[in-house]
Amino acid sequence: MSADLDQQAANWVIRLNEGNLSEREHQQLERWKAADPRHAAAFERMQGFVGRLQALRPQQAPVQAALEAVRVRRRNPAGRVLLGLLLALPVALALRAYPPSYLLADQRTAPAQWQRIDLQDGSQLTLSGNSAVDLTFDGQQRQVRLLRGEILVQVAHDATRPFTVVTDDGQVRALGTRFTVKRESPGTLLGMLESKVAATGASQQNAVHVSAGEQARITPDAVTLLGKIDPRTTDDAWQRHQLVVQDWPLPQVLDELARQYGGHVQFDREQLADLRVSAVLPLDNPRRAMQLIADGLPVRIRAFSPLWLQIERVEK
Known part of the structure; x- marks a missing residue:
């Protein structure tokens, strides 16, 4: 699928999502989709991806904000040229963490x-x-x-x-x-x-x-x-959404917590490699789990945004 076709499809999806297309514009959309099977396929594909991205609750706010930013600019003729690119950016970033195989899973x-x-x-x-x-x-x-x-x-x-x-x-x-x-x-x-x-x-x-x-x-x-x-310990941890670790390297623990965080967790593996963790941590509250680690080890958490954390070593 060409970049130009992606841009056209993104433009129509955004305009349709605004909910204020006139009857004439609806007819134009239908004519555009009917003009070439690739048009209809591109439209459905783009609409499906945007819908799935918005359904991912932890990422819903940033995606919606990006869509709103696009809508504000769409009355500017020059901004219309960028509509597809502006939509493609959050889509591309989200697909790095949520590839099509995940979005389309049963x-x-x-x-x-x-x-x-x-x-x-x-x-x-x-x-x-x-x-x-x-x-x-x-x-x-x-x-x-x-x-x-x-x-x-x-x-x-x-x-x-x-x-x-x-x-x-x-x-x-x-x-x-x-x-x-x-x-x-x-x-x-x-x-x-x-x-x-x-x-x-x-x-x-x-x-x-x-x-x-x-x-x-x-x-x-x-x-x-x-x-x-231990089957019972493993089963109990599953039922309680817990990570039970005994003398794990800190980077290995952070890998597990980062998968549940839903944002970017940055740390230097070599800097933290000699720190060991023995704990029971809440996987369904990874931010709290990281704070429990910081309370017991010489590390601190720096939050650059709600979706970007840095774990770094400090002297205590």
């Missing part, structure tokens, strides 16, 4: 928002904050594709249809079980709470069985057992 959560879904087969799926999944349930299979974030799965028994969780790294086939799956870089982290699963890397043929109390990392080439976990 189910998704905003940062610090948890959601439990009752699936049609009786299974339960819980999404942690900033997570997204696609669902495929038919007569042959029950598949959850984890696009980002982390999920807790409670699988209902169905002897005729396998239940699988799939990521780019591989897949987990449930054998009547309860488990967590988390997208990481690198790999996918699997935590077994009950029963067992068969885990397979995307490039592998042979499955590895992972049982209750075990943790494994799945990469395309291997499934590696990482050691033991």
